[in-house]
Amino acid sequence: xxxxxxxxxxxxxxxxxxxxxxxxxxxxxxxxxxxxxxxxxxxxxxxxxxxxxxxxxxxxxxxxxxxxxxxxxxxxxxxxxxxx
Numbered sequence: 001x002x003x004x005x006x007x008x009x010x011x012x013x014x015x016x017x018x019x020x021x022x023x024x025x026x027x028x029x030x031x032x033x034x035x036x037x038x039x040x041x042x043x044x045x046x047x048x049x050x051x052x053x054x055x056x057x058x059x060x061x062x063x064x065x066x067x068x069x070x071x072x073x074x075x076x077x078x079x080x081x082x083x084x
């Protein structure tokens with residue numbers, strides 16, 4: 001009986017490497033100080049409101065001062081999404 005031919009598969013050669021595209025990294029050194037400042041301002045706003053029984057920071061806002069304080073804190077969280 002005749003022997004069958006051995007079919008040799010071509011050796012695997014990886015496709016040519018794509019040249020890595022330069023990723024433009026921006027300087028984000030401002031993110032951490034702004035984030036921490038917004039957290040601190042929001043916390044200070046709420047603490048001052050409670051300590052002064054609502055007469056400070058803005059008396060006419062009454063209990064909306066709490067919303068303003070939490071708004072600063074939420075702004076800090078929004079800025080934190082830019083941190084890399």
